[in-house]
Amino acid sequence: MKKVDYQELTPLTPGWLAAVGGLAVVVAAAMVAVFHMEHNGHWVTGMSNQVVWGMPHVFAVFLIVAASGALNVASIGSVFGREPYQPLGRMSGLLAIALLAGGLAVLVLDLGRPDRLDVAMTHFNFKSIFAWNVILYTGFFGIVGAYLWTMMDWTVKGWYKPAAIAAFLWRLVLTTGTGSIFGFLMARELYGSAVMAPLFIAMSFAFGLAFFNLVILGLYAATKRPLGDDMVARLGKLLGVFIAANLYFVAVQHLTALYWPEKRDAEAFILLNGGIHTLLFWGGQVVIGGIVPLALLFRGTVGRCTLRFSSLLVTLGGLAQVFVIIVGGQSFPLQLFPGMEVSSSFFDGQVATYVPTVAEIVLGLGGIAITVLIVVIGATFLRFLPAALGETAPAAEPAEGAPAPAACCASPAE
Amino acid sequence: MTDTSRRAFLQGTAVAAVTLAPGLTLIATAADARPAGEAASPKQRWGLLIDTTKCPAECTACIDSCKEEMGLPDHGRPATDAQYIRKVSVKDPASGKTVSLPVMCQHCAKPACVDVCPTGASMKRADGIVLVDRHICIGCRFCMMACPYKARSFIHEDQTGQKIANPRGKGCVEGCTLCAHRVDAGEMPACTEACQNRGKGAMVFGDLNDPASEIAVRVATEATTRIRADLKLDPAVRYQGI
């Protein structure tokens, strides 16, 4: 294996300042949104006693799920010994930590009492999957941090493989825990299923790699470092496999539920007559996040534009998928009296409406900004990013430093 | 009549009181106030029995008294305003038969909200009353995701003018406490008292573990059901006529 040369990003260049400044503005806007929501109380959001988890949770769960998925590239290189992926291991670990930090920030800042974070860290109900997740998240930071250390410090190289295996197993348990937040809920028809755990793992593979691809493509374009076609094609095929896995578990999830007569009304709500949820399921999750990128990625050799466009679609489709799971799952009314028609002043028997406010969305975008900010700052101060990637030099370097994504991705055929 | 003599009277006449004069349910529930310094005991299991045939759709005595007792204000925002108890109208689509019944926290023996709470704020007292310890509630709302009865509300705004017996503030989850403060003082919950005084006496409160109590006698001798009994959460609230 040839020696990999890692280089820090050059700070304080105009591009670096613009990126960091822009991200800081988004984070600041998110803080304003948090102050607005926490000062007034949650009545100023779209969330209610019917839809208790809304847009912040969609972003938070997406980022947390993507966090464990972003670590896959490192695991493939180390645990499974695939050499071409090894130079990306450091970036993979950094992005995993950054995504988790961004997601947790959003989750914590939406709590009713975010000032009681210390309570959450000192009072544990070990029967609660939520409490276990607190431990799993904290452990993930520690284990991936140690894993990164073994990658970057040759004096502890002996711990590289054990750390890699520990991190891989931990991330599987972590995503099992995240999926089980919904899988362990017996109250609602659309949750309460063991398939939630593997489904979330498949989701994490796809979302995490898609986000990773966007970060890698963005950083290599912005820093004008050479990125080989072989690496791009490899990441593209891998993303295709992960998209297929996600679609497979989605199919299992809904086919299983359709077999239960008691769950058919809830399934019909998502698949047929749920308005925005049906639209987001078929249009967003299945078509935009699944079938279209799958077709693009398996049509031929994957180039930069195809990879960037597909990864973007998977990210958007992923947000739609998490929205349908979280908000769609709550919007279908609880069945206090199965088979009966119920009504009350407390919205029993009614499909809940949820209209997210700007503040909630800005908070979620703030989580993404925190993630990217951590990546940029981290890669500026430590050697995370290889100076060059892949075997073959790019044939025709497309628009150095100016990716022009719109023009490029409007015609994905390359 | 003092509490002590009332209890002695009830223990001797509980069955007769039920069968002969339903009006006696007015006094047929409250046990003694628990002595100061004594903890709630698992020997008791407080519960409610609600006869829906005596619950007219238009009667809201239980809801009104709950809001007054617990100090629940109306912000005019039904989607976010707290409701500890609500009247649910249940219609059989096949026959059109409709019943109205109050639904509140069912005080399950195996409460899902307690299982899922990350900090242990959601808790069950020794005598079966399910509460939120708002001192350690972080407002994550996972209990609201987990409860099949939609029994809980989230406090969506700053509060003022709270009742001493029901401290409540922005950012925590809350729900029916079965009027634990009244139960501990030997009284029945506000909803039940209102139902008996101003409603049609559909609600009965008592100790399900005390075989001589009216509620235990009726549960043992009459047909009763629980909402979503299939979930096996073992609620302490039973219904008749549904």
Add this chain to the structure above:
Amino acid sequence: MNRLRLAVIGFVVLATAILAGHGAMAGDGRPALPQAKGSVCVEDTQVMRRNHMDLLKHQRNDTLRQGVRGGKHSLAECVSCHATDGADGKPVPVTAEGQFCQSCHSFAAVSIDCFSCHATVPADPARTAIR
């Protein structure tokens, strides 16, 4: 290094002396506390001044989680005894400017969370619930 340590110790000693002297002196910037209704508190004043928060926290857990009633370290009793009546005859919240809880916590620069949930005025004796 030793000189730095000496400076730190000196500062701490001095600051403690100033603060202690400040606390011991009467009528010089210390909060003017309204007179309580009762003649004697549930514990000695010095004990209450230092430990009321622990006593309250202990009883709150006993009462809420175990259902123990009738303890003497009750926040409701603090409010009942220490709330004063305003010019209109209505009780003034203990969190209002110059009132018992507020003035001392303000003096000690302590931010408390109790009264975002707990009632700040005593029970209204004329309260009649509609039942």
